[in-house]
Amino acid sequence: MTEEDSPPQLIEVRLLGIPLALQQRAAEHNDGLRRECQLLVEQGHVDPSSIPARLVALAADLDRRFESFTASSRSELEKAVERGEVAADLSIRVPSAVKPAAAQFKELLAEADAYCETGEHLLTLAPTADIVAFRNWVLDEFIQQADGRDPIPWAEVGGASPSN
Numbered sequence: 001m002t003e004e005d006s007p008p009q010l011i012e013v014r015l016l017g018i019p020l021a022l023q024q025r026a027a028e029h030n031d032g033l034r035r036e037c038q039l040l041v042e043q044g045h046v047d048p049s050s051i052p053a054r055l056v057a058l059a060a061d062l063d064r065r066f067e068s069f070t071a072s073s074r075s076e077l078e079k080a081v082e083r084g085e086v087a088a089d090l091s092i093r094v095p096s097a098v099k100p101a102a103a104q105f106k107e108l109l110a111e112a113d114a115y116c117e118t119g120e121h122l123l124t125l126a127p128t129a130d131i132v133a134f135r136n137w138v139l140d141e142f143i144q145q146a147d148g149r150d151p152i153p154w155a156e157v158g159g160a161s162p163s164n
Contacts, residue, residue, distance in 0.1 A: 008095035010069075013145045015090045015138060016153035020081050026131045033112060033124045034059055040121055051108070051115040052122070058108055062101055069094045087154075099146035106139040133158050 037052035046052045073092050080088040116126040127135070137157050145151060 008097065010093045011096050011098070011146055013092045013094060013098070013142050014151040015092070015141055016151050017087050017155050018077070018090060019087055019134070019154055019158070020077065020085060022130060022134050022158075023077060024081065026127070026134050029124070029127050029131055030135075033116070033122075036122055036124050037112075045121060051111050055108055055112050058105060062105060065101065066094060066098065094142070096146055098142050102139045102142040102146075106136060106143075109135060130158070 034056070037056050040046045040052045041056050070092060073090050076090060077088060113126045113132065116122055116124055134154070137152075137154060141151060
């Protein structure tokens, strides 16, 4: 059995006080951006080194590598919304390789934000400041907890109210 064949070392990442309305808005923005970038790539409107092409490739790679670990979390968030909750806590077990992946994704999303602001090729607007703060908090939690740090609740970084 090679190292590649062995199961990945899993770490637990806890996201505390996820503001569900903001999480939904962030997910909708991300989904729209991904769809639009995918369309640009499929229609050949961008070169392979462009931000849209790199975002599509990285998102596909992250889905392939981590989706089986995060699928139940999405379901938990949907159930919390259905119950009328405004905030939720999640505990996600993911491979330790999530740290460099989250850092790379955070960096590329910042590039995509700037690309959205130029208005070139994309109709998707740059995300609002609260979506960027939320997205960075989530990705930073994966990065920092992979280093063994304690979770930082959203309320301590993004605001006091879970309705953000």
